[in-house]
Amino acid sequence: MRPRRFVPLLAVVLALSGAMVARTDEGAGSERDPLEGFNRKMFWFNDKVDVYVLAPVASGWEKVSPRCVRTSVSHFFGNLRFPIVAVNDLLQGKVKASGSDVGRFAVNTTVGVLGFFDPASHWGLIEHREDFGQTLGVWGVPPGPYLVLPLLGPSDPRDAAGFAVDYALAVTPFFIEEYILVGARVVDTVNERSFVLKQVEDAKASAFDYYTFVRNAYLQRRHALVRDLADTTEENQQLYYPEFDREEKP
């Protein structure tokens, strides 16, 4: 999964979505999903992979490993994301946050024993969540239509491009062989999945349409992460003050 392999995929994606970009930037529903037919198929495929492979493996891992072990593994991989977070903080002009990320990495790699523990959080160096998809959003690049990628799941052209760049950022500083990275990614994914076994099951059971549920959650969350703060914009007004609501109350 070298970054250059994403280029053809991205080219296809962007060609598919280019024309729609302008119309599909706002909202978090079907208006953002002109490729719904394709997306639903891909979503179904990913779900099968999850149900038959990922979730059982994660469930096995959950049974044999105490929570503290899984948390440490999660911290370890989180620590390795440091170049992504620090660089993207910088690219978004958050210099102070970027400095804090560097400090976090230094503390957790040393005191935190190669990142398996997270003493930095207790020292006020809290974890930030940044990626290049968000950076592009901050720079004003529109997200384009919702897009479900094979194995990677919910995305959009902006986040797919961001993912490729972040991947390069994560790899380059460590000079690691590709097969090790793929292995690491598998372990990371299984481990993270083990934390949400029940949540995913519950979400599936309670959602009226699991596809719509996930799409909306993804679009809302990415939108909020780009803005960083809750907003009092048009959408928010539509959400909390629909027109009918101003008149009568039952």
Add this chain to the structure above:
Amino acid sequence: MSLSRRTLAVVGLLACLAPVAHAGESPRALVEKMAQQAVDILGNRSLSSDEKRHRIEDLAYANIDFDTMSRLVLARNWSRLSPAQQEEFVKLFREHLALTYGRNIESYNNEKVEVVGERDEGRGDWSVKTKILRGGGSADVLVDYRLRQENDAWRIIDVVIERVSLVANFRSQFQEIMSDGGPTKLLEVLREKNAKGEPLKSDGS
């Protein structure tokens, strides 16, 4: 004496206000109190799962404005429902939420809740930001409550978990059902879903 008359008036006014002092509490105080009550119920070992579930439901009913929440969830579709349908929708939607969140009663593992901020949203709304503490960093869960004041009392009208608004999420799901089959279909789907979610007792402990 005009002074004592005024004092009397003030005392009289205070006496009148006293019964509604609870209703006039700040949104932050309301959320803090509710979170504390929830933690007390969930952490109480002498209660059975069912008792816990009932108490949590009562707590939710006391603090959440399900009428407003239902109207926001359906948005412009609300007026397509007859008054009787609206009433049924509120009831079914509330049941659905109770079933969904009731599933998690047994997953409680001594997590504490901390209020981390609040915000005036304008137009009479207020947000209270909380964090469910689960070991720090990304393990913690951010939960924001949006409250609206009516008749001097604040009540919750939306819950935003990790930046995903419950109202917006259900709106998008219900929108699809409404555009497919209208109000009748919506209520039918809800009834079916709730019936399926009923056998909760086998779950958990």
